[in-house]
Amino acid sequence: MPDTFPSNIYTSHIPGKGRGLFTSHAIEAGELVFLLDRPLLCVPSNRHLDETCYHCFLWLPQNTPKFEDDTRRLQGCMGCKVVKYCSKSCQSRSWAGYHKFECKILGRLYPQVPPSLVRMVMQLLLRKKADALSHSEWNDFLRTVDHVDRLKKDSTKGGLSHDRWHDVQLMSQAAHRYSGTHESLILVQSMMARSLVNSMTVTDGTGSTLGTCLSTSAALLNHSCNPSCVFIFSGASLSIRSLRPIPANAELTISYTDITKPTHRRQLDLRSMYYFNCTCEYCTNNLTCGLPDVPTALEKGLSSAKILDLEAEGERLQSLAGDATPANKIKLLDQAMELFVPYKDIYPVWRHPWPSIRDEVRLLHWNLDHWSVATVHALKAYFFIDPMLYSNAWHPVRIQRVFVMFKLIRELQYQIFVSPDDGGDRVEGDLKKYNIQWLSVNKGLEEEIEAAIPKGFGTESSFAEEYRRLPKSESPEKWGMRVDWVGERAKLERAAREIAN
Ligand SMILES: [Zn+2]
Ligand SMILES: [Zn+2]
Numbered sequence: 001m002p003d004t005f006p007s008n009i010y011t012s013h014i015p016g017k018g019r020g021l022f023t024s025h026a027i028e029a030g031e032l033v034f035l036l037d038r039p040l041l042c043v044p045s046n047r048h049l050d051e052t053c054y055h056c057f058l059w060l061p062q063n064t065p066k067f068e069d070d071t072r073r074l075q076g077c078m079g080c081k082v083v084k085y086c087s088k089s090c091q092s093r094s095w096a097g098y099h100k101f102e103c104k105i106l107g108r109l110y111p112q113v114p115p116s117l118v119r120m121v122m123q124l125l126l127r128k129k130a131d132a133l134s135h136s137e138w139n140d141f142l143r144t145v146d147h148v149d150r151l152k153k154d155s156t157k158g159g160l161s162h163d164r165w166h167d168v169q170l171m172s173q174a175a176h177r178y179s180g181t182h183e184s185l186i187l188v189q190s191m192m193a194r195s196l197v198n199s200m201t202v203t204d205g206t207g208s209t210l211g212t213c214l215s216t217s218a219a220l221l222n223h224s225c226n227p228s229c230v231f232i233f234s235g236a237s238l239s240i241r242s243l244r245p246i247p248a249n250a251e252l253t254i255s256y257t258d259i260t261k262p263t264h265r266r267q268l269d270l271r272s273m274y275y276f277n278c279t280c281e282y283c284t285n286n287l288t289c290g291l292p293d294v295p296t297a298l299e300k301g302l303s304s305a306k307i308l309d310l311e312a313e314g315e316r317l318q319s320l321a322g323d324a325t326p327a328n329k330i331k332l333l334d335q336a337m338e339l340f341v342p343y344k345d346i347y348p349v350w351r352h353p354w355p356s357i358r359d360e361v362r363l364l365h366w367n368l369d370h371w372s373v374a375t376v377h378a379l380k381a382y383f384f385i386d387p388m389l390y391s392n393a394w395h396p397v398r399i400q401r402v403f404v405m406f407k408l409i410r411e412l413q414y415q416i417f418v419s420p421d422d423g424g425d426r427v428e429g430d431l432k433k434y435n436i437q438w439l440s441v442n443k444g445l446e447e448e449i450e451a452a453i454p455k456g457f458g459t460e461s462s463f464a465e466e467y468r469r470l471p472k473s474e475s476p477e478k479w480g481m482r483v484d485w486v487g488e489r490a491k492l493e494r495a496a497r498e499i500a501n
């Protein structure tokens with residue numbers, strides 16, 4: 001299916017913004033606006049090549065939770081040994097569409113694997129050379145912005161930010177050489193710049209990054225910090241869904257950056273990555289997800305310099321933790337969490353960068369099999385952070401996060417069940433005091449996820465499929481208990497408030 005949109009969607013020029021996408025008829029909240037079966041270019045990241053189907057992006061990670069019992073396997077391509085497939089049909093579609101042009105080259109380079117952007121541009125060059133790219137596909141690609149002048153200008157400033165033009169040059173040389181193309185290096189550089197500036201991150205149903213994609217039609221969507229639409233991947237297929245009612249002839253927008261950061265940080269990200277000044281209503285009014293960047297209590301309690309310091313120090317520790325050994329990671333992330341604790345009455349738990357630090361703490365403890373600690377942090381986000389940042393109860397990001405917590409809680413129960421007396425991690429005892437009926441919790445979360453799927457993801461999405469594939473939790477009635485989600489929810493909320501910082 002070509003990388004294009006349905007007839008009710010049209011492009012139009014917006015003064016000062018370039019082209020944008022508009023809808024000719026009104027759209028309801030939670031509707032599918034358009035779907036691309038497989039955008040022009042989709043490549044798994046190097047880290048995920050081993051665990052992801054190269055064509056449909058089915059991700060089968062090596063360490064799945066123990067209760068999941070997944071029997072699906074990937075088969076490697078015998079030609080290059082670099083890519084893997086979930087099925088014969090994925091393999092043959094991939095071969096016919098693009099892999100036959102690159103397989104030999106990837107095989108020759110193996111065990112070295114070029115970075116995803118290099119593989120992406122190389123594939124495009126090879127498809128063009130083999131006449132396996134239509135004129136409209138190529139022209140649409142060339143109509144995307146490349147920002148080459150800005151990239152070059154930035155690189156002459158030196159020192160300030162990461163030199164992206166230098167990366168573009170290096171990667172272009174690689175794509176040029178490996179592909180054996182007759183196109184000029186200048187053209188390849190502009191292709192690389194377009195791929196860098198217009199590509200989107202492919203994520204799975206739980207929000208984990210799997211790879212990179214470039215869709216020439218989705219690239220026409222402009223940014224807003226209060227976007228009317230959201231993009232979701234189902235494997236390699238990309239859908240654009242509405243987040244609220246959109247009137248006829250209104251522009252469709254998505255967000256290019258992390259909208260949970262305060263205005264000054266979003267503006268910085270957008271300027272340095274995409275070279276524009278956002279003038280959306282949230283930026284104009286200093287709002288983050290509709291909430292004041294600096295709530296009144298915080299404004300009264302701390303100077304703006306102190307707030308900036310806290311943000312910067314939190315981000316610094318977080319990025320240090322990113323490269324640290326597991327033992328140091330815990331120390332650094334704990335330190336980052338501790339920064340905000342003295343101000344917890346005025347610094348909201350939902351305010352950047354506290355939530356993302358908490359997410360990393362949760363993930364780390366989960367990986368270390370500290371299920372109760374991880375659960376308590378997930379609950380804190382579920383009750384006190386996510387509803388603030390994503391007011392829409394069916395917002396796909398919010399539901400992805402409920403799904404992740406649901407899996408975590410199932411794993412916690414599994415561990416309590418298989419080794420009830422090992423004492424667990426340091427908060428397992430605290431959590432026990434709340435006498436939570438986990439089977440009711442499972443049912444309650446299942447209901448929440450099921451209710452949100454039609455609007456947030458669509459019933460045919462791979463998220464819905466992944467959810468349905470998970471073994472359903474046992475019914476409490478089977479054990480003579482009744483489901484009391486409201487009562488259990490109240491206990492969980494109390495636990496989250498009292499145990500987690
Ligand atoms: Zn597949
Ligand atoms: Zn191959």
Ligand SMILES: [Zn+2]
Nearest residue numbers: 225278280283
């Ligand atoms: Zn904005």
